[in-house]
Amino acid sequence: MVVYSSGLRVSEAAALKIQHIDSKNMRLFVQNGKGGKDRYTLLSDACLNVLRKYWKEYRPKHPEGWLFLGTYNVTHITPDAIGDAFNKAVQRAHIAKQASIHALRHSFATHLLEDGATLLQIKSLLGHASVQSTTIYLHLANMPSGIVSPLDSHSTGTEFEVSSHA
Numbered sequence: 661m662v663v664y665s666s667g668l669r670v671s672e673a674a675a676l677k678i679q680h681i682d683s684k685n686m687r688l689f690v691q692n693g694k695g696g697k698d699r700y701t702l703l704s705d706a707c708l709n710v711l712r713k714y715w716k717e718y719r720p721k722h723p724e725g726w727l728f729l730g731t732y733n734v735t736h737i738t739p740d741a742i743g744d745a746f747n748k749a750v751q752r753a754h755i756a757k758q759a760s761i762h763a764l765r766h767s768f769a770t771h772l773l774e775d776g777a778t779l780l781q782i783k784s785l786l787g788h789a790s791v792q793s794t795t796i797y798l799h800l801a802n803m804p805s806g807i808v809s810p811l812d813s814h815s816t817g818t819e820f821e822v823s824s825h826a
Contacts, residue, residue: 662688663742663761665707667786670739670761677725678715678745683708693787701785728756769794775799 663673666688686708687700711727720729726736746761752789769782781796 661705661710663766664768665704666701667765667772668701669765670742673744674728674737674739678720678727679725681708681711681727685805690787695787695789697787699784699787699790701787718802731786766797769797770801 662668662676668690669674672690672693675691677691679780681703682693682700683703686703686705688703688774690699693699703790703800707720708722720727720733722729722733722736728737728742728761729735730741740799743761746759748758765786769786770787772782773779777796778792779798782797783791786794
C-alpha cells in the first residue's frame with residue numbers, strides 16, 4: 661500500500677522510518693532515495709490509517725526508527741522480503757497477469773497523470789533527476805475524457821472557409 665500510494669521504490673519503502681511520516685502535512689519524507697537524494701511525496705489518508713493500525717499492533721522499536729523491521733529486528737526489512745510478500749499476495753489473490761512490486765510505482769505515476777497531475781509534479785514526487793525519465797508515463801496513461809479539440813475551444817468554427825486546398 662505504501663509503495664503504490666506514495667510512488668516509492670521498494671528500497672525506499674523498506675527504509676521508511678516512523679519519523680518520515682508527516683501526518684500533519686500528509687506527506688512522506690524519502691531519505692537517501694536513488695542517487696542519495698531526499699524528497700517528499702504524498703501520504704494518502706487510507707495509507708495513513710493502515711500505517712497507524714500497523715504501528716498499534718506491532719509497535720516497531722528500533723533506535724533508528726525503522727517502521728518495517730527485518731526478521732531479527734536488527735535493521736529494516738529488505739527489499740527482497742517486500743518483493744516476496746508482494747508475490748505471495750499476488751498468488752493468494754489469484755492474479756494470473758504478470759505483476760511486480762515496481763509496477764505499483766508505475767501505476768502511481770500513471771494514475772496521477774490520468775487524474776491531471778503535471779509531469780513536473782510527478783517528476784518531483786517520484787524523485788526523478790530528469791523529466792525525460794517521467795515522460796514514459798505519457799504513453800502508459802489513458803487520455804482523460806473531456807479533452808476538447810483546440811478548434812472547438814478557441815474558435816466558433818465559422819471563421820474558417822472550406823477551400824479545395826483544405
